[in-house]
Amino acid sequence: MHTASMDGPPLIDVGALVDPSSTAEQRVAVAREIDAAARAWGFFYAARHGVDESLVAEVVRLARSFFAQKEAVKMRIPMSAGGTAWRGFFPTGGELTSGRPDWKEGLYLGSELGPDHPRVREGVILHGANLWPDIPGFRATVLAYIDALEALGHALMRGCALGLGLPEPWFDEHGTRDPLLLLRFFNYPARPVPAGVPASWGVGEHTDYGLLTMLWQDEVGGLQVRTDHGWVDAPPVPGTFVCNIGDMLDRMTGGRYRSVPHRVAVNTSGRDRLSIPLFFDPDFDTVIQPVPGAGPGQDDSGRRWDGANLQSFQGTYGDYVTAKVGKVFPDLNQKLQRY
Numbered sequence: 001m002h003t004a005s006m007d008g009p010p011l012i013d014v015g016a017l018v019d020p021s022s023t024a025e026q027r028v029a030v031a032r033e034i035d036a037a038a039r040a041w042g043f044f045y046a047a048r049h050g051v052d053e054s055l056v057a058e059v060v061r062l063a064r065s066f067f068a069q070k071e072a073v074k075m076r077i078p079m080s081a082g083g084t085a086w087r088g089f090f091p092t093g094g095e096l097t098s099g100r101p102d103w104k105e106g107l108y109l110g111s112e113l114g115p116d117h118p119r120v121r122e123g124v125i126l127h128g129a130n131l132w133p134d135i136p137g138f139r140a141t142v143l144a145y146i147d148a149l150e151a152l153g154h155a156l157m158r159g160c161a162l163g164l165g166l167p168e169p170w171f172d173e174h175g176t177r178d179p180l181l182l183l184r185f186f187n188y189p190a191r192p193v194p195a196g197v198p199a200s201w202g203v204g205e206h207t208d209y210g211l212l213t214m215l216w217q218d219e220v221g222g223l224q225v226r227t228d229h230g231w232v233d234a235p236p237v238p239g240t241f242v243c244n245i246g247d248m249l250d251r252m253t254g255g256r257y258r259s260v261p262h263r264v265a266v267n268t269s270g271r272d273r274l275s276i277p278l279f280f281d282p283d284f285d286t287v288i289q290p291v292p293g294a295g296p297g298q299d300d301s302g303r304r305w306d307g308a309n310l311q312s313f314q315g316t317y318g319d320y321v322t323a324k325v326g327k328v329f330p331d332l333n334q335k336l337q338r339y
């Protein structure tokens with residue numbers, strides 16, 4: 001296993017997991033590397049991931065053209081218009097990750113569900129239609145990207161299953177048949193934090209809620225990962241996705257695969273930083289249960305950013321994420337309380 005930087009998360013060639021002609025032996029070899037990285041770091045870089053380079057480049061171009069618009073144009077699709085589907089644009093300072101505003105702006109997207117979808121009809125949070133900016137090609141390209149990353153997510157989860165000694169399709173049959181997919185475009189402005197705005201981070205320390213996050217980042221850098229020996233950079237590596245384990249996979253594996261805190265420094269590079277995470281999460285109705293062979297997880301509340309004992313969580317993924325969402329977006333919380 002080579003490392004992406006001297007002492008950053010490992011870089012893994014995941015080609016065998018996405019290549020239909022690979023052998024079981026080749027896939028097991030990749031799974032072993034993912035297993036080691038998920039235990040030691042909770043993070044790895046996925047190289048040779050099979051997502052078309054030109055599709056990635058097109059998404060990046062569209063994301064940049066979205067953020068380059070005037071604030072008033074971006075505010076034509078504010079998150080407040082997305083309601084409980086949790087879609088749309090929020091301006092810098094609009095998201096509170098660790099109770100403080102983050103110095104970033106973002107566009108929230110996800111699987112496109114029409115008004116007749118049963119969950120949309122029921123008003124289930126995080127489900128619904130996107131708010132599309134008025135930019136040619138935006139919708140088709142974003143939806144193609146979500147599909148491509150969904151395929152990669154399933155492939156990486158099959159690698160996790162193999163790494164855990166489970167049958168390859170184990171997660172497909174236990175929670176990811178219809179995964180919750182959330183896509184975000186983030187712009188960390190070069191513009192400094194104005195005096196009086198209490199923003200100390202691009203994104204404050206947090207863990208991700210679901211199973212697996214696949215993040216594209218540009219060449220600016222700023223992502224940091226917590227280790228037992230302090231914070232370590234996860235610098236940009238062209239052609240890769242930074243992948244990290246979320247809370248639910250930590251819970252399901254009894255802490256064997258770790259959902260590790262990370263954060264993004266305020267951008268002082270002099271140019272804007274773009275990042276694009278895709279959150280590959282369990283089906284909303286999945287009751288989160290330990291995988292076969294998972295030991296009893298240890299209470300890790302003393303180490304966790306939110307003081308929660310993840311291993312004691314009982315319920316569906318929907319229960320978990322609903323409780324979290326309201327803390328990050330106070331406006332949405334008010335809606336949830338009414339809901």
Ligand SMILES: O=C(O)CCC(=O)C(=O)O
Pocket residue numbers: 184186203208215217223262263264275276277
């Ligand atoms: O922008 C990044 O590099 C990381 C963002 C992140 O951690 C998140 O959105 O959960």
Ligand SMILES: [Fe+2]
Pocket residue numbers: 206207208213262
């Ligand atoms: Fe994150």
